[in-house]
Amino acid sequence: MRIVKALRGDTGGQVMLAVLLAVGILVPILSLAVPAASPWHVSTYTVTLLGKYLTYALLAVAVDLVWGYLGILSLGHGAFFALGGYAMGMYLMRQVGDRGVYGNPTLPDFMVFLNWPELPWFWHGFDRFWFAALMAILVPGVLAYCFGYLAFRSRVTGVYLSIITQALTYALMLAFFRNEMGFGGNNGLTDFKDILGVSLQADGTRAGLFIASALALALGYLASRYIVSSRLGRVAVAIRDAESRTRFIGYRVERAKAAIFTFSAMLAGVAGALYVPQVGIINPGEFSPLNSIELVIWVAVGGRATLYGAVAGALLVNYGKTVFTGIFPDAWLFALGGLFVLVTLFLPRGIAGLMTLRRAG
Amino acid sequence: MGGQVERWQYLNPGKTLAETLDISHQTLLYVEGVTVSFDGFRALNDLSFYVDVGELRCVIGPNGAGKTTMMDVVTGKTKPDRGFVFFGQSINLLELDEPRIAQAGIGRKFQKPTVFEQHRVIENLELAMAGDKRVWPTLFARLSGEERDRIDEVLTIIGLNEHAGRPAGALSHGQKQWLEIGMLLMQDPLLLLVDEPVAGMTHQEMERTAQLLLSLEGKHSVVVVEHDMDFVRSIAKRVTVLNQGAVLAEGSMDEVQHDPRVVEVYLGE
Ligand SMILES: Nc1ncnc2c1ncn2[C@@H]1O[C@H](COP(=O)(O)OP(=O)(O)OP(=O)(O)O)[C@@H](O)[C@H]1O
Ligand SMILES: [Mg+2]
Numbered sequence: 001m002r003i004v005k006a007l008r009g010d011t012g013g014q015v016m017l018a019v020l021l022a023v024g025i026l027v028p029i030l031s032l033a034v035p036a037a038s039p040w041h042v043s044t045y046t047v048t049l050l051g052k053y054l055t056y057a058l059l060a061v062a063v064d065l066v067w068g069y070l071g072i073l074s075l076g077h078g079a080f081f082a083l084g085g086y087a088m089g090m091y092l093m094r095q096v097g098d099r100g101v102y103g104n105p106t107l108p109d110f111m112v113f114l115n116w117p118e119l120p121w122f123w124h125g126f127d128r129f130w131f132a133a134l135m136a137i138l139v140p141g142v143l144a145y146c147f148g149y150l151a152f153r154s155r156v157t158g159v160y161l162s163i164i165t166q167a168l169t170y171a172l173m174l175a176f177f178r179n180e181m182g183f184g185g186n187n188g189l190t191d192f193k194d195i196l197g198v199s200l201q202a203d204g205t206r207a208g209l210f211i212a213s214a215l216a217l218a219l220g221y222l223a224s225r226y227i228v229s230s231r232l233g234r235v236a237v238a239i240r241d242a243e244s245r246t247r248f249i250g251y252r253v254e255r256a257k258a259a260i261f262t263f264s265a266m267l268a269g270v271a272g273a274l275y276v277p278q279v280g281i282i283n284p285g286e287f288s289p290l291n292s293i294e295l296v297i298w299v300a301v302g303g304r305a306t307l308y309g310a311v312a313g314a315l316l317v318n319y320g321k322t323v324f325t326g327i328f329p330d331a332w333l334f335a336l337g338g339l340f341v342l343v344t345l346f347l348p349r350g351i352a353g354l355m356t357l358r359r360a361g
Numbered sequence: 362m363g364g365q366v367e368r369w370q371y372l373n374p375g376k377t378l379a380e381t382l383d384i385s386h387q388t389l390l391y392v393e394g395v396t397v398s399f400d401g402f403r404a405l406n407d408l409s410f411y412v413d414v415g416e417l418r419c420v421i422g423p424n425g426a427g428k429t430t431m432m433d434v435v436t437g438k439t440k441p442d443r444g445f446v447f448f449g450q451s452i453n454l455l456e457l458d459e460p461r462i463a464q465a466g467i468g469r470k471f472q473k474p475t476v477f478e479q480h481r482v483i484e485n486l487e488l489a490m491a492g493d494k495r496v497w498p499t500l501f502a503r504l505s506g507e508e509r510d511r512i513d514e515v516l517t518i519i520g521l522n523e524h525a526g527r528p529a530g531a532l533s534h535g536q537k538q539w540l541e542i543g544m545l546l547m548q549d550p551l552l553l554l555v556d557e558p559v560a561g562m563t564h565q566e567m568e569r570t571a572q573l574l575l576s577l578e579g580k581h582s583v584v585v586v587e588h589d590m591d592f593v594r595s596i597a598k599r600v601t602v603l604n605q606g607a608v609l610a611e612g613s614m615d616e617v618q619h620d621p622r623v624v625e626v627y628l629g630e
Contacts, residue, residue: 232500234484238477245475248436249489249548250463251499259496 003222006229012308012352013225017218023050024214028207044203048278051210053318055275058217060298060314061307062267065224067296068305069233070260071240073158075292076165077268079172080140082286084269086176087139089189089282090123091132092200096193109191110184120182129196136273137266144265145258152254152261157243166289173287188283195277206278213274217311220267224307227260236260237305290333297340303350312351378465382551383451389414389552389582390435395444397430397606404430405441406606412552417578419593420586421617422603423626428586429472431603432554436469437462448552464494468550472557472586474537478530482521482540485529486512489544511547518573519543534561542573553583559592571595602626 007013027050030042059081066072098105102112106119125131147168151161179185198205227233238246239253247253276282285291295314302313317339325332347353390412397405405427412418420428433439435446437459446454452465477485490508493499504512516522519539524532529540538558545553555574559567567589574596577583587593593600593614600617602609610620617623 227500230500231487231502232496234480234488235499237479238488241477241479242475244438244459245471245477246488247459248438248463248469249544250460250494251488252460252494252496255496256499 003226006222006226010225010308012306012312012355013221016308016311017221020214020218024211024218028211031207032203044206047203047206047210049322051206051213051278052275053315054210054213054217055271055278056295056298056318057311057314058213058220058271058274059268059295060302060310061217061220061224062264062271063295064299064302064304064307064310065227065264065267066261067299068307068310069228069236069240070257071243072257072261073162073296074165074261074264075162075289075296076167076169077265077295078289078292079169079287080144080265080268081272081275081291082169082172082176082282082284083140083143084136084272085276085282085286086183086189086272087126087132087136087269088273088276089192090126090183091129092192092195092277093189094123094127095195095197096191099193100191108184108189110179110187111182114179116182123182133273136269140265140269140272141262145262148258148261149254152257155254166292169287169292170289173284173289176284176287184283186284188281188285189276190281190283192277192280200277200280209274209278213278216270216274220270221307221311223263224267227263228307232256232260294336297336297343299350300340301343301347301350303347303352303354306350306352309350309352316351378452378457378461379551381451382449382466384414384449386450387414388412389449390584391445391447392431392435393445393447395431395434395441395446397427397434397439397441403606405434408444408603408607410601410608412582412584415579415582417574417583417596417598418585419597419600419614420584420603421588421590421593421600422609426603427606428603429556430606432469432556432584432586435462435554436467460494463548463550466551467554468545468548468552469554470538470541470545470556470558472560474534474541476529476532476537476540476544478528480529481526482529482532483512483516483525485540486515486543486547489547491547491549515543515546518546520569535563535566538562539566539570542570551581553577553581555583555585557587558585559587559589567592568595 027042027047030040031044031047034041059077063074063077066074093108096108100109102109104112107116111119151164156164175181176183177186183189192200194200195205228236235246235251235256239256243253298313298317299310300313301317302311303309321332324335343350388411392408392410395405395408396403408427408431410431422428430439434441435454437454437457440455448454448465448467454462457465477488480488487504490511516525519542521536521539521543524536529537532540538561542555542558558574559570562570571592574583574585585596597614599611600614601611602617602623604626609626610617610623
């Protein structure tokens, strides 16, 4: 019940979770139980779009945890998201079975195309859902731990740290682009058919994935909230504001950082794993440095170090992106840049800051 | 995993640093032949300096004498070029990093008060509190009744009871100094290094600080660096004068004040 206590005083989080609960129940009902002719019907397209936004929101929470509370501006969190996505993508590829273009019962199409004789060792086990789900969390977690341990032990901070996180995701992008890596090269993994034995195209599956995304966001939020309201969370803020002082009172700063960074990467991995079955594709573009920068902007727009602000920012900016790219397909990056400048200048504490101002005034 | 197990500790498996402390010779801190240079400039020049168990020592010296640098070396912030620094007879401080030195029992108050500004006053004290500071125990830590009492006690000692719930950033300069002393008390270290504790304090506050530091004598060893001579006179038993990175004189306040070398340094300023 300490998890529930962690929500005390977090009005924004309470509101967010209440809305999430309502939406998580209503949307599937309106999609599955209300006839398509009714104005209340929610199309499967919309369900999937909303589900995708929710995975972005979870990713934003992960970023806010390290940026807002620990002061680590990670410009590489997209990498952890993409790794989670690839783990799920590999499972979905194996689920295709012999229904691929080449009809090979074990090898995914791209491997047949490359004349590979057998499945590479690292593809084994991914025919089981539980294994893929575990990898979607473990792989980002282990990478984040190793990366974090080395970087934090050498006391790399600030801009330098941000740059090497960019380098990390960039290097992974280049690696995943190569066919020899065995992840489908620049086409990535796609043409999925089933998940857990049910068709990915079915309305019920889409609703199920949406509910799973809502649930993951709620649980990820609560866990993050628990961390930031624990003493470890106060140590994190102490590190953010006065790192060396924190050392002098006896905290192993690099370990606290590595632990929270790793947890955050695992959250990002979960988000990626839920994202891929909904959008139906994962390719190296997800590692693009630009993606990681974009999600930092979501958090900046929502307001750092509030967690619920990150959720609001991710939902708002992505809704804006959907609308905007519908009207001016090529101008999104300019709009995003402009938004970032405006928020930095006029709303340094983001949407969340605006709301606390309201309450105070 | 216990973060305190050290290389040299293979003889004492399972003991924390503080438990391996050996003070049978009644000397708590040994600084011997320490030299620190910054780009060729010697901030500490073959400095030797010893602190006994339970003693209150004042360190004075002109600006740039190396007083803060000496504390940096002891707390692991600066690694010296030469010399050695031991805590008791067995703990080599030069092998440890800052958190381990803190866990071994050395606390420090900085010349420029540094508190966690975003945290409330009680949270600052909570974070400084002695205890298991590894990641998992910290994640699940809850304040026990005893710990709460200890925090209340320290709040009373440093006179910040009414401010307990305020963010530390909102405190005045003097109050921050007090809070930092309070954080030292929460750490309950064997050795307290206190750099310019009364800067920015009123006369009354100074007197209370003097009382507080005197009350620590015996239970803790305290090294106080201070420029304010009245303050030093009010607490000092033994005074060490540093100049150009080395000890110039040591003795009672009277002896030191009448030492011609000291007079020369202070008049020549
Ligand atoms: N990180 C550093 N890099 C270069 N020089 C340094 C550094 N730290 C200290 N110094 C120099 O070393 C000398 C000793 O500095 P220190 O801060 O120890 O003096 P202090 O006795 O504490 O003086 P004050 O009374 O002014 O606090 C000074 O000349 C200072 O400029
Ligand atoms: Mg100084």
